[in-house]
Amino acid sequence: MKHEIELKLxxxxxxxxxxxxxxxxxxxxxxxxxxxALLNELRQTRAALHGQETLAQVPESRxxxxxxxxxxxxxxxATEAVPALSWKDWAQAWRRWLAPVAGAATIALxxxxxxxxxxxxxxxxxxxxxxxxxxxxxxxxxxxxRAGNMMVVWVDTQGVRNPSSWExxxxxxxx
Amino acid sequence: MNLRLxxxxxxxxxxxxxxxxxxxxxxxxxxxKVEGRLIWGTNDEKSPDPKHKPVDGDTxxxxxxxxxxxxxxxxxxxVLVVSSRSTNTLVMSKDCSVEIAELEGPRITxxxxxxGKRLNKITTNLSPGQSFAIAGEDKNATAYFVIITDxxxxxxxxxxxxxxxxxxxxxx
Numbered sequence: 539m540k541h542e543i544e545l546k547l548x549x550x551x552x553x554x555x556x557x558x559x560x561x562x563x564x565x566x567x568x569x570x571x572x573x574x575a576l577l578n579e580l581r582q583t584r585a586a587l588h589g590q591e592t593l594a595q596v597p598e599s600r601x602x603x604x605x606x607x608x609x610x611x612x613x614x615x616a617t618e619a620v621p622a623l624s625w626k627d628w629a630q631a632w633r634r635w636l637a638p639v640a641g642a643a644t645i646a647l648x649x650x651x652x653x654x655x656x657x658x659x660x661x662x663x664x665x666x667x668x669x670x671x672x673x674x675x676x677x678x679x680x681x682x683x684r685a686g687n688m689m690v691v692w693v694d695t696q697g698v699r700n701p702s703s704w705e706x707x708x709x710x711x712x713x
Numbered sequence: 714m715n716l717r718l719x720x721x722x723x724x725x726x727x728x729x730x731x732x733x734x735x736x737x738x739x740x741x742x743x744x745x746k747v748e749g750r751l752i753w754g755t756n757d758e759k760s761p762d763p764k765h766k767p768v769d770g771d772t773x774x775x776x777x778x779x780x781x782x783x784x785x786x787x788x789x790x791x792v793l794v795v796s797s798r799s800t801n802t803l804v805m806s807k808d809c810s811v812e813i814a815e816l817e818g819p820r821i822t823x824x825x826x827x828x829g830k831r832l833n834k835i836t837t838n839l840s841p842g843q844s845f846a847i848a849g850e851d852k853n854a855t856a857y858f859v860i861i862t863d864x865x866x867x868x869x870x871x872x873x874x875x876x877x878x879x880x881x882x883x884x885x
Binding site for chain 2: 637669671677680684687688692693694695
C-alpha cells in the first residue's frame with residue numbers, strides 16, 4: 539500500500555479530509571481489504587489511547603504561547619542569516635572576487651603597457667637617429683654621419699675637417 | 714569529467730597568474746644589455762694581428778658608404794649590462810672606454826673616454842637591434858670605430874666578458 543494512502547486513512551480518521559477525499563477513501567476501504575484492515579487497526583489504536591493521554595496545561599493563553607514560539611523562530615532565523623565567518627569563508631569570498639578583479643587588472647595592465655610600448659616604438663621610429671652630441675674638451679670636435687641605418691659620431695682631434703675627404707697617405711700599422 | 718573540473722579550477726587562477734606575470738615582466742624589463750665592438754679601419758688587406766677578424770658584411774657596407782678605408786677588422790668585443798638609471802663602462806682597450814648611462818625610455822648617453830680624458834657625450838635613443846658608432850683617427854692614417862649595439866633588455870646581473878688579449882690602442 540502506498541504511504542500516501544496510509545496518510546489519507548489517518549487523516550480520514552481524524553476528520554481532516556475534504557468531502558471528496560473522504561468519499562474516495564470510503565470507496566477505497568470498501569474495495570481494498572488491506573486498506574480496510576489498516577483503518578480498523580488505526581481505529582482500535584485510537585480507541586485504546588483515548589483517555590490515556592495527559593492533558594498538558596499551558597500557563598499562558600493560546601495566542602501568547604504561539605506568539606512566543608513565533609518570536610523564537612524569528613530570532614533563530616536572524617541568527618542563522620548572519621553566521622560567523624571563518625578564515626576559510628573569507629578566503630572563499632576573496633577567491634570569488636580575486637579572479638575577476640585580477641582578470642580586469644591584467645587587461646588594464648596590458649592596455650596601458652601596450653599604449654606605452656606603442657608610443658615608445660613610435661618615438662623610436664621617429665627619433666632614434668636623432669642624437670645630441672656635446673664635446674667635452676676643446677681638443678675634440680664631433681661630427682655626426684649616417685652609414686645606412688647606423689649613426690656614426692666622428693671625433694676629430696686634429697682640427698675641423700671632413701673625414702670622408704681624408705686621404706690616408708701612410709701605410710696603416712697596428713700597435 | 715574530473716579533468717574538466719580540474720581545468721575549471723585552474724582556469725579560475727589564470728587571470729591572477731597572468732597579472733603577476735605581467736607585473737614581473739614590467740618590473741624586470743628595465744636593464745640595458747649592450748655590445749661594444751672596437752673596429753680598426755685600414756687599407757691593408759690583412760691585419761698584422763691574425764686575431765683580428767674582418768667585420769661582417771652589413772657593418773662593412775655601412776662603413777664603406779661614407780669612409781674610404783677599404784678594410785675593417787674587429788679588434789675587441791665586449792658585452793655590458795647597464796642597470797636601470799645607472800652607469801657602466803665598456804672598456805674597449807687600454808686607452809679607450811665608453812661610459813654608458815641608461816636613461817628614461819630608450820635613451821642612453823655614451824661618453825667616449827680616451828686616455829682617461831672625456832672627449833664627448835652622445836645622448837640618443839637606442840632600442841634593441843639598433844647601433845651607433847663613435848669613431849676617430851688612429852695612428853698611421855687608420856681609424857678606430859666603437860660600435861655600440863643594444864642587444865636586448867635583460868635583468869641578468871651586470872657582467873663583462875673577458876677582454877681580448879691583443880687590443881688596438883685608439884689614439885683619441
